[in-house]
Amino acid sequence: METFQIKMKPEAEKRLTKYDHELQVRFAKKIRKLKENPDCCGKPLKRPLHGYWELYFERKFRIVYTIDLNCKIVYIEAIKHKDEF
Secondary structure, three states: OOOOEEEEOHHHHHHHHOOOHHHHHHHHHHHHHHHOOHHHHOEEOOOOOOOOEEEEEOOOEEEEEEEEOOOOEEEEEEEEEHHHO
């Protein structure tokens, strides 16, 4: 099975650093799962966000990402609290 590379957009990385260390570690574990099956972990979004995927985390956060199948890269676009969407 081919693995995907994970790349985080600067905005998402900046948001992640605002959380405490323990939560950052849990985020990292969840994001690592995207390396194996990025299309099985999350769900595709519909218009107007077609092309984006979301992954719920601890029932209060959303990780929004895109998948580049040709280059085998998952781009973490945003990490936000569910109330911010």
